[in-house]
Amino acid sequence: LMRLAVAGFASMNVMLLSVSVWSGATDATRDMFHWISAAIAFPAIGFSAQPFFVNAWSALKHKRLNMDVPIVLAIVLALVTSLWETALSGKHAYFDAALALTFFLLAGRYLDYRTRAVARSAAQELAALEVPRAWRLREDGTEEEVAAAALALDDLIRVRPGGRMPVDGEIVTGQSELDRSLLTGETLPVYAGPGTPVSAGEVNLTGPLTIRATAVGEDTSLHRMADLVAIAESGRSNYTSLADGAAKLYAPGVHILAALSFVGWYLYSWDVRTALNIAAAVLIITCPCALGLAVPAVTTAASGRLFRKGMLIKDATALERLAAVDTVVFDKTGTLTAGTPELTNLDAIDSKQAAIALALAEASAHPLSVALARAAREAGIDPAELTEITEVPGYGTEARLNGARVRLGRAAWAGAEQTGGTAAWLALEGEAPVAFRFADKIRPGAEEAVxxxxxxxxxxLLMSGDTTEAVETLARRLDIDTWIAEALPEDKAARVQALSEQGRHVLMVGDGLNDTAALAAAHVSISPASALDAARVASDIVLLGQDLSPIADACHTAKRATRRIRENFQIATVYNVIAVPLAVAGLATPLIAALAMSASSITVSLNALRLR
Structure with missing residues (x-):
């Protein structure tokens, strides 16, 4: 932005001096104005056009041509020609053209910059979840704190409630509940006891555990997931945008045309000044301002439209890729559903039983207990008076009511038979167990989006790490024919990769760490704003609200945006077809060329605004 401001300020000042020259200033006065213009233009362009010089030099070092190479040649040639004319007391100098060129090009770059989000790599976000230190058990049973990198196979490690697993392993002693959303995406905790396998990154919720390490360092599930993401991200970076594709054809043509113009006019007139002026005019009039603005102008207009609908575009090429999508893969928990359980049968439960369940639920931080307590409070229910309330890790909560034992928790612990669906069971001594049933609420707009x-x-497609029953129920409700359940992170990434190899252009919509590799592997990806950091970083577009319905509209807008980009390329082509012959014929000075270039840039920008 600072470079744009400097170029604009310098351009206005040099234009004022040029007006004086055009108005009839001659001889010493004209030369003085030209030298003042040179004194303003050289440092201003040296500062403002630095990105173009750096990118052009980088491309030439690698024996490539990009959009910045003809830009730099045009600016340098305009400055050199103007300085030469000024030194020889010539009538025309084109410092204003060089500055105007720089200003318009920087405006295009700034528009492009506004559509980008500065964020860490998703692989780095995953790596940040690795536990740096752990508690290792010595042979005498005492604990020592060590770096996670120092852990070896078969080490015994103590993981306290609230702690994250530092390695893959197997539980030796202890009972607890685990948050396994990292691998499965399932938000509800699962019971874990001796013999249960655990993976690095899972969270121990309720009771202390001792685990034996079965995989450490780079062999853990979490590290392998980060590797999957890094590979997928590097593959996506190979995508070639429409502008880059145009540059590969455009840049060599411009150079050849300018060189031929110089040689032709020099052989015709044997006047180096005339040949240089015409070559500079050709470079300026063909300078890819319109091409440089073709993509960012449309991207900015489309991004603004989608932002008003609740979608934030993070990557400059996301719209181009979204327009090509023919297959959409949804995650379930936290994406198509809210990811939080909701009590569904409170109306069918006796008020006394509900009051007892509320008292037990408020003594636990389990997601089902929290949901039950919230629903009961909203229904105006007051908790019963209980004594000796105790939470049993992995099972539930128990207490005494008038001396009789009451329990709220797992089916087997409450003396009930497990049935389909998610439920917490209330057991009162001498009475049949009562089920409090829960469902994962569907996000607003999910049905409209599908x-x-x-x-x-x-x-x-619907692809989830959740149970077969839960995934099938949701797929049937949303009329999704193809679904996959109990999918691990590597399964999701492999499925997306397989679809891509079949020639599909996949849009992945997900929110969890277990979706990160698939998000990065997809042709384009979307995450809700409620997603975890690694998932948001891996995605190209962030859904800012709870409503999923803008996703379908985003695909339509992306197609319209791509059409506008192609129209802008056509406008730039028509402009060049008309203007270039005039420049080659010597009928356009560098100043007229700069004005024509500005006109084409404005036309392209106005066409882009039609998207709004």
């Missing part, structure tokens, strides 16, 4: 995508001819 319906809109299918109506647009896209194939929709």
């Amino acid at each position: 319906r809109g995508l299918k109506a647009a001819g896209k194939e929709v």
Whole structure:
């Protein structure tokens, strides 16, 4: 932004001096104005055009051509020609053209910059979840704190409640509940006891555990997941944007045309000044301002439109990739559903039983207990008076009511038979157990999003680490024909990769750490704002609200944006077809060329605004 401001300020001042020259200033006065213009232009361009010089030099070092090479040649040639004219007391200098060129190009770069989000790599976010230190048990049973990197196979490690697993392993002693959303995406905790396998990154919720390490360092599940993401991210970086593709054809043509113009006019007139002026005019009039603005102008307009609908575009090429999507893969928990359990049968439960369950639920931080307590309080229920309330890790909560034992927790612990669906069971001594049933609430707009995508001819898949029953129920409710349950992170990434190898352009929509590799491997990806950091970083687009319905509209907007980009390329091509012959014929000075270039840039920008 500072470079843009300097270029604009310098350009206005030099334009004022140029007006004086155009108005009839001659001889010494004209030369003085030219030298003042030179004194303003050289340092201003040296500072403002630095990004173009650096990028052009980098491309030439690697024996490549990009958009910045003809830009730099045009600026340098305009400055050199102007300095030469000024030194020889010539009538025309083109410092104003060089500055105007720099200003318009920087404006395009700034528009492009605004669409980008500065964020860490998703692989780095995953690596940040690795536990730096752990408590290792010595042979005498005492604990020592060591770096996680110092842990070896078969070491015994103590993991306290609230702690994250530092390695893959197997529980030796202790009972607890684990948050396994890292691998499965399932938000509800799972019971864990001796013999239960655990993975690095899982969270121990309720009771102390001792685990035996079965994989450490780079062999853990978490590290392998980070590797999957890094590989997927590097593959996506190979995507070639429309502008880059145009530059590969455009840049060599411009150089050849300018060189031929110089040689032709020099052989015709044997006047180096005339040949240089015409070569500079050719470079300026063909300078890819319109091409440079073609993509960022449209991207900015489309990004603004989608932002008003609740979507933030993070990557400059995301819209181009989204326009090509033909297959959409949704995660379940936290994406199509809210990811939090909701009590569904409170109305069918006796008020006395509900009051007892509320008292037990408020003594636990388990997600089902929290949901039960919230629903009961909202229904105006007051908790019963209980004594000796105790939470039993991995099972539930128990207490005494008038001397009789009451329990709220797992089916087997409450003396009930497990049935389909998610439930917490209330057991009162001498009475049959009562089920409090829960469902994962569907996000607003989920049905509209799926319906809109299918109506647009896209194939929709549901892929989740949740249980088969839960995934099938949701797929049937949303009319999704193809679904996959109990999928691990590597399964999701492999499925997305397989679809890509079949020629599909996959949009992945997910929110969990277990979705990160698939998000990075997809052609383009979307995450809700509620997603974990690593998932948001791996995605190209962030859904700012709870409503999923803008996803279908985003695909439509992306197609319109791509059409506008192609129209802008066509406008730039028509402009060059008309203007270039005039410049080659010597009918356009560098100043007229700069004005024509500005006109084409404004036309491209106005066409982009039609998206708004």
